[in-house]
Amino acid sequence: MAKTHITMKVNGAEVEGLVEPRTLLVHFIRENLAMTGTHIGCETTHCGACTVDIDCMSVKSCTMFAVQANGADIRTIEGMAAADGTLHALQEGFREMHGLQCGFCTPGMIVRAYRLLQENKNPTEDEIRFGISGNLCRCTGYQNIVKAIQYAAAKISGVPFQEAAE
Ligand code: FES
Numbered sequence: 001m002a003k004t005h006i007t008m009k010v011n012g013a014e015v016e017g018l019v020e021p022r023t024l025l026v027h028f029i030r031e032n033l034a035m036t037g038t039h040i041g042c043e044t045t046h047c048g049a050c051t052v053d054i055d056c057m058s059v060k061s062c063t064m065f066a067v068q069a070n071g072a073d074i075r076t077i078e079g080m081a082a083a084d085g086t087l088h089a090l091q092e093g094f095r096e097m098h099g100l101q102c103g104f105c106t107p108g109m110i111v112r113a114y115r116l117l118q119e120n121k122n123p124t125e126d127e128i129r130f131g132i133s134g135n136l137c138r139c140t141g142y143q144n145i146v147k148a149i150q151y152a153a154a155k156i157s158g159v160p161f162q163e164a165a166e
């Protein structure tokens, strides 16, 4: 099958590749770019494990063909930590608040929460729950994921994190 040459920016670096028209973006990211932090849970736009940030929007990368991302600016979980390895506030929050168990949903959750906090620096619990409603977690029951995002929101805003009484 004829292949198309595509270029895009991923985590700040220019990348390119030859892809078939049917190649999904998530497969391009995982197989061509060898960035396997973006997970595949369903390939049917249901679970959110494949979420990446594209041109300032959360996108399920199993929902797009790679050719549709030609020219895009993409951030994956590999681009969340600083160059010196310092964890992003969200990564720290998931660690500190035990926001993961098996970890399969975690990259998609963190990338989704990143965009959520870009759009709303101080979300309520309801806004967090609504904001991550496209990302499924089979393990945690979500409570600690919400706390992890609250932790990150507080850290980014420079205020102490105070856990709500249960
Ligand atoms: S793998 Fe894309 S939404 Fe599940």
Ligand code: FES
Pocket (backbone or CB within 6 Å): 099, 100, 101, 102, 103, 104, 105, 106, 136, 137, 138, 139, 140
């Ligand atoms: S931590 Fe296992 S699916 Fe979320």
